[in-house]
Amino acid sequence: MTAGPPAVFQGEWNVSTFTRYIIRRLISAGVMVYIVMTVNFFIIHAAPGDPVTIMAGIEQPSKEIIEALKKKYGLDKPLIYQYLKYMSNIIRGDLGYSYVYDQPSWTLISERILPTLVLTLSGSILAFVIGVYLAIFVSHLRLKFGETIASVISYILYATPSFWLALIMILVFSSKLKWFPTSGMFDLRHTYVGFRRFLDFLHHMVLPVTTLMLIQMPVFYRVTRASIVQNQNEEYVVTLTAIGVPKEKLFKKYIIKNAILPSITIFGITLGFSITGAALIEIVFAWPGMGRLMLDAIFRRDYQLLLGIYFLMALFISIAMIITDIVIALLDPRIRLT
Amino acid sequence: MKKLLVFVLLLVFAFAFAGEPKKGGTLVIAYWGDPISFNPDAKIDDAGSGIYGCIFSRLVALDTDYNVIPDLAESWEVSEDGLTYTFHLRKGVKWHDGHPLTSADVVWTFKQIMSHKEAPANRHFRDVESVEAPDDYTVVIKLKKPYAPFLGFLAWYGTYIMPKHLYDITENGSPVDWLNNPHNQNPVGTGPFKFVEWVKGDHVTLEKNPDYFLGEPYLDRIVFKIIPDENTALQAFLNGEVDYDGNVSRAQIDTLKRVPGVVVYLKPGPSRYYMGFNVNRRESPFHDKKVRFAVAHALNREEIFKKAIKYGQVAEGFYTPAIPWAYNPNAKIPEYNPELAEKLLDEAGYPRKEDGYRFEVTLVYFQGQEWRDMSTIIKEQLDKVGIKVKLEEYEIAAYIEKVLKAGDFDLTVLDGFQGPDPDNLKIRVGTGGDVNVMGYSSKEVDDLLEKAGSISDKEKRRELYFKIQEILAEDLPIYPIAEVMYTYVHRDYVKGLPYQMAGVVAYNNYAKTWLDK
Numbered sequence: 001m002t003a004g005p006p007a008v009f010q011g012e013w014n015v016s017t018f019t020r021y022i023i024r025r026l027i028s029a030g031v032m033v034y035i036v037m038t039v040n041f042f043i044i045h046a047a048p049g050d051p052v053t054i055m056a057g058i059e060q061p062s063k064e065i066i067e068a069l070k071k072k073y074g075l076d077k078p079l080i081y082q083y084l085k086y087m088s089n090i091i092r093g094d095l096g097y098s099y100v101y102d103q104p105s106w107t108l109i110s111e112r113i114l115p116t117l118v119l120t121l122s123g124s125i126l127a128f129v130i131g132v133y134l135a136i137f138v139s140h141l142r143l144k145f146g147e148t149i150a151s152v153i154s155y156i157l158y159a160t161p162s163f164w165l166a167l168i169m170i171l172v173f174s175s176k177l178k179w180f181p182t183s184g185m186f187d188l189r190h191t192y193v194g195f196r197r198f199l200d201f202l203h204h205m206v207l208p209v210t211t212l213m214l215i216q217m218p219v220f221y222r223v224t225r226a227s228i229v230q231n232q233n234e235e236y237v238v239t240l241t242a243i244g245v246p247k248e249k250l251f252k253k254y255i256i257k258n259a260i261l262p263s264i265t266i267f268g269i270t271l272g273f274s275i276t277g278a279a280l281i282e283i284v285f286a287w288p289g290m291g292r293l294m295l296d297a298i299f300r301r302d303y304q305l306l307l308g309i310y311f312l313m314a315l316f317i318s319i320a321m322i323i324t325d326i327v328i329a330l331l332d333p334r335i336r337l338t
Numbered sequence: 339m340k341k342l343l344v345f346v347l348l349l350v351f352a353f354a355f356a357g358e359p360k361k362g363g364t365l366v367i368a369y370w371g372d373p374i375s376f377n378p379d380a381k382i383d384d385a386g387s388g389i390y391g392c393i394f395s396r397l398v399a400l401d402t403d404y405n406v407i408p409d410l411a412e413s414w415e416v417s418e419d420g421l422t423y424t425f426h427l428r429k430g431v432k433w434h435d436g437h438p439l440t441s442a443d444v445v446w447t448f449k450q451i452m453s454h455k456e457a458p459a460n461r462h463f464r465d466v467e468s469v470e471a472p473d474d475y476t477v478v479i480k481l482k483k484p485y486a487p488f489l490g491f492l493a494w495y496g497t498y499i500m501p502k503h504l505y506d507i508t509e510n511g512s513p514v515d516w517l518n519n520p521h522n523q524n525p526v527g528t529g530p531f532k533f534v535e536w537v538k539g540d541h542v543t544l545e546k547n548p549d550y551f552l553g554e555p556y557l558d559r560i561v562f563k564i565i566p567d568e569n570t571a572l573q574a575f576l577n578g579e580v581d582y583d584g585n586v587s588r589a590q591i592d593t594l595k596r597v598p599g600v601v602v603y604l605k606p607g608p609s610r611y612y613m614g615f616n617v618n619r620r621e622s623p624f625h626d627k628k629v630r631f632a633v634a635h636a637l638n639r640e641e642i643f644k645k646a647i648k649y650g651q652v653a654e655g656f657y658t659p660a661i662p663w664a665y666n667p668n669a670k671i672p673e674y675n676p677e678l679a680e681k682l683l684d685e686a687g688y689p690r691k692e693d694g695y696r697f698e699v700t701l702v703y704f705q706g707q708e709w710r711d712m713s714t715i716i717k718e719q720l721d722k723v724g725i726k727v728k729l730e731e732y733e734i735a736a737y738i739e740k741v742l743k744a745g746d747f748d749l750t751v752l753d754g755f756q757g758p759d760p761d762n763l764k765i766r767v768g769t770g771g772d773v774n775v776m777g778y779s780s781k782e783v784d785d786l787l788e789k790a791g792s793i794s795d796k797e798k799r800r801e802l803y804f805k806i807q808e809i810l811a812e813d814l815p816i817y818p819i820a821e822v823m824y825t826y827v828h829r830d831y832v833k834g835l836p837y838q839m840a841g842v843v844a845y846n847n848y849a850k851t852w853l854d855k
Binding site for chain 2: 188
């Protein structure tokens, strides 16, 4: 059967199939998270070194310190015992304990969630909107010249390392033009309060968010653009053109609607990853996000903090995928939630 | 009337402080990393140790020249036999919450250090027999056997006095471990600055403690702005967002020196770069002393220094010259002489084979430009005398596993803090020492180290450490390359920084710092 114009909703799924669908997806997500945690647990422990030895460093390490700390944190116990203990804690809603900071993983993670999401969500949403809009705009104009420019720029941005772009942004907009501060979330020479503090925060946000947007935008642009081109050659377009549907209406009503679907899928996954932050950009802009916390935890082998972050990441991505699938199904009646 | 009084007071102050340090202002420091917590004694915490000195005080402290100076103790005596240390505390010192500081806080702190094996200062308290407080302002420490470097270590890492009234608490009837105390996030000390806030990953803010026992600090506030990236720190510094760049990389020094209004101060520190031979492993060619000497003659450390290290100075001996009393200038490193190197290698039974090489060894180092550069140059230099060097780079955790734990290497380059007392040579060259990666073991050196650590006569100690350096020059378990340079980069209006106030304030204490603007 060829895909006809998806004009009329012919679906017959009702509330009960929908509920069943959600439950099934949640169960499979739960299994997925469990597998991810198990694999991660053993991979992390297989990496050379352990948190205690790294903490002791190479300047003045001492065997006594290392042994005492290993005992304190139970790192001297068999790995399988540590695994079972950790998993049972997770089930009880305890994300673990950071050996480095001596605090519950959740305390450390929760402090980072807001700055992280502010950065990544704004960056991703802007990248999605601008990338998709740019693709539609370029396709609509049907100007060879404009398309070439947009493609070249998107290729260049796609190949640009984020930390390098971040540094260039600082050099141009902070050091040269003096428009924005280099780093951090607040101006530390002043202690602003209330709305002024919020404005200060926004001022500090511009460069990191723009950098993230520029890095993520090419994907949305390219996928949407390719999808539009592909749709323009579909049979239904030929048919609709033949029966006299105006080009303008055809493009706006049918092509865009179909072409945007792959980008929405990618956007969903991007949102899922947003909880993990953007480590390299966070480092350059000294933004206190999850990416830096995670990278630090990796270098210091802070096992349970790292696993806590991975847990949240797996959870977020699973949920984002479910939501994406539902959104896609709502937008495209050809897809059934079964 | 009131206005007049204020005016008169201002006038008096204006006269009194003409040309004197100015009060007020906020000092913003670009800082490289987040502390682990604000418990200054519980764990090794290099990022925290740069901030603790502002909030807490010790009994005695080290200044930037590694002299022991008074801190909470205004004076002290050591008994003839070197076993009893008596400290006299300053009177009227208050914790930031207004509670008075007494000898009970000192005794409690030291007992905590002694009962926590993981505390970094624990090992320096190993020979402590008792810590007692005969009255509120006297602390007596008795040692089991004389331990000369005790005072130096007491002034060094993880020995800040902590508030007993906030830490000696119980929860549900059992004592709360000092690692889990809520004040680790909200510290209370006796230092020149009070804790205000810590936004993790972003900044630590401190404000002045007007009741500080060494006089009210000049600055109103200090902010440690955490910038993990060196390039961002440089831009933030150049743009005036920070006054002091505490995250400078070697590569930036030349650029910074050319910027007007910027002070770049370099000072040799008691840390050094050196190469270690795996002398312990029998399969390693470096088990043979002759081969070690051949390598030393084949290496040109002048060149390694110029190309890879650039700042500091080329090493000449076997201890750091930054601690001059213990440095023996006559125990010299073998000089560059490739012909002699070739001759020694032939004699040691390693003639050149058909491919031109005598043998192959691995040089293991950890990530970082300086280590990579150093290792590459060493490889090139040894290549010329027919030693093929394979380079292996590891991140720090893997390096510790491979070198420190498994001893699986032939050569390695490393650095390390040599102070505050030459007694620390025990962990570097003593048998079984924690960073003796070479696996070096000499009965004579061990005996001398033990003896030098147990007598308090500095002259006699010096002789023993001189002898140790002579033995090291003969045995050559290490090949010292260069002395590490400490760098201080700040705006010229920042005055009275700890490094400029040697003998007066402790390292990382900004009590006398002021802004001339």
